[in-house]
Amino acid sequence: MGKYFxxxxxxxxxxxxLTVExxxxxxxxxxxxxGAARDKSCKVVIGxxxxxxxxxxEYALVAGLTASGADVYLLHVTTTPSVAYVVRTEEDFDCGIMISASHNPxxxxxxxLINDRGEKMTEDVIAEIEAYLDGESGEVPLAYGDKIGCTVDYSAGRNRYIGYLISLATRSYKGxxxxxxxxxxxAWMIAKSVFDALGAKTYVINNHPDGFNINTDCGSTHIHVLQDFxxxxxxxxxFAFDGDADRCIAVDENGKVIDGDLILYVCGRYxxxxxxxxxNTVVTTVMSNFGxxxxxxxxxxxxxxxxxGDKYVYENMQQNGHRIGGEQSGHIIFSKYASTGDGILTAIKVMEVMLEEKQSLGKLAEPVTIYPQLLKNVRVRDKKTAREDKDVMAAVDAVADxxxxxxxxxxxxxxxxxVIRVMVxxxxxxxxxKYVSEVVDVIYQKGHAVAQ
Structure with a gap:
């Protein structure tokens, strides 16, 4: 990770x-x-x-891009995966930008930043951007005359993405x-449009954004709201989404939470x-449940x-040709259909399993017994020193045995x-x-922890 990204x-x-500058x-x-650095015109899509x-x-980015000669295509309010889809499926876009803090307040x-393959921008380009932000690489030239860029309303790109999602459903959702x-x-408009078009009787909550209520007591990080509903x-x-709709957490017919791990099981087994x-492989992270x-x-x-990190999940999938992977948090990637986590796509794939198997989601997830999990964070003076302390490692090995x-x-x-994170x-x-305490106690006994 860099200084900014x-x-x-x-x-x-x-x-x-994060400022407008x-x-x-x-x-x-x-x-x-x-653009100019490659002696060509530049096209960027923004959501x-x-x-x-x-x-x-958005306005600050557009000003900077057009001042450097780029033409900017505006999707307006849309999802992160829709930006990735538009960049990936249209040959002449150089990159995409999504303005969002995901599930944050x-x-x-x-x-x-999304590259022309619909993937997260590569680290070498990020490093050059950071050097420019810090004034280490000099100024870049302004565009003049007919080289100055323009903006284009590109809501058509968002509509194309909606059509793509609808096309992925294998059956009608009627009934x-x-x-x-x-x-x-x-997702406040897109999700309902997709499910309505597929014939579902759709009940929608938290679809009245006012600029301040995004993720506030709603969505995938406050799943109890959907459970009650x-x-x-x-x-x-x-199905509950997060702020930019690249996550999905489901709730079954009994109100039980079906998180990313259970979605990986349901879809992976299907x-x-x-x-x-x-x-014959599903990609997970080290935080997926033992169950x-x-x-x-x-x-x-x-x-x-x-x-x-979904970035690492996707990298593994690309390197090895795997088709499904994701995180407990609901970032699920279906690499045949998308280059990023996509909450609405995930909901469509879960619906496919339910309809094709003619089973409820609760029944499909039933074989998985989720193990109790306890995570404690210990603030330390030096992470590496604490993690590699021989007595700490011995305590960890003893618990594992x-x-x-x-x-x-x-x-x-x-x-x-x-911070050192201890999870059992x-x-x-x-x-x-009992076992989390055994390891945390050693971290404190060896003087690594910072008093709080």
């Missing part, structure tokens, strides 16, 4: 960590880098979520009662049984484990904070608490 773009509180300069560099500050950053925002929690974010309305299934699970792996073992599905095949322990360094999964909460 992390695994999911340049993110921070609007006009504090940053956005303008990002636009200036990208417009030049993909945004519903935060009030998204408009401010309204006062945060972010700039996500299905579906709840959608749009998190007052990017599904039970109250006696719906067949519910794909295996229908000969669609390339390499998911035991369920995969029972049905003979292999799995990969990557670092936390005691757990055997009935659980697991994971100790890792935070990617963004001076076991058959019961008491065992989780």
């Amino acid at each position: 992390g695994t999911d773009g340049f993110r921070g509180e609007a006009n504090k960590q 940053h956005a303008f300069k990002v636009g200036r560099f990208i417009g030049w880098y993909y 945004k979520d519903t935060r009030r500050s998204s408009y401010m950053f 309204y006062y945060d925002n972010g700039i996500k 299905m009662r579906v709840g959608l929690d749009c998190s007052n974010g990017s 599904v039970k109250e309305k006696q719906l067949d299934v519910g 794909m295996k049984e229908h000969g669609k699970l390339t390499n 998911l792996y035991k369920a995969f073992d029972k049905v003979g599905i292999n799995y990969e484990k990557t670092n936390v 005691k757990l055997g095949s009935e659980g697991r322990i994971l100790v890792r360094e935070s990617g963004t904070e001076p 999964e076991a058959p019961d909460d008491a065992t989780c608490e």
Whole structure:
């Protein structure tokens, strides 16, 4: 990760960590880098979520891009995966930009950069952008005369994406009662349009964005709202999205949460049984639940484990040709259909399994027993020193031996904070608490922890 850009773009509180000056300069560099620096014209597509500050950053980016000679195509309020889709499927776009802080509160925002393949921008380009932001690479030239860029209303691109999603459904949803929690974010119009077109009886909540209520007590990070709604309305299934709709968490007919791990099981098993699970492998992260792996073992599905972050999941899928992967948080990637996590696409694929198998979502997820999980964060003076302390490692090994095949322990360094994360999964909460404490106590005893 760089100084400004992390695994999911340049993110921070609007006009504090992320300012309009940053956005303008990002636009200036990208417009030049993909245009004048290569002696060609440059085309960039931009989407945004519903935060009030998204408009401010959109205008700043547009000013920078057009000043450097780029033509900018505006999708307006749309989802992150729609930006990736438009860039990926139209040959003449050089890159895409999504203005969103995903599941963060309204006062945060972010700039996500997407390359011409619909993937996250490569690290070498990010490094050049950061050098420009810090004034290390000099100024880039302004465009003059007929070289100055223009803006184009490109809502047609968003509509094309909606049509693409509809085309992926294998059956009509007629007779299905579906709840959608749009998190007052990017999915607020798109999700309902898709499910209505497919014939569902659609019940929608949190689809009235006002610039401030995105992700506020709603969406995939506040799933209890949809749980209550599904039970109250006696719906067949519910789907909750986050602010930019690249995540999906489902709720079954009984109001039970079907998180990303359970979605990976439901869809992965279906794909295996229908000969669609390339390499017989599902890609997960190290934070996926131990119960998911035991369920995969029972049905003979292999799995990969990557670092936390959908970026790492996608990289593994690309390198090895795997077709499905994702995170517990609901970032699910179906690489045959998309180059990024896509919440609405994920909901469509879950609906496919339900309809083709003629089973409820609760029944489909039933074979997975989710293990209790306890995670404690310990603020330390130095992450590497604490993690590699021989006594800490010995304590971790001792817990792993005691757990055997009935659980697991994971100790890792935070990617963004001076924190060591200690996580244990076991058959019961008491065992989780006992073994997490054994390791945390050693970290404190050895003087690594910072008093809080």
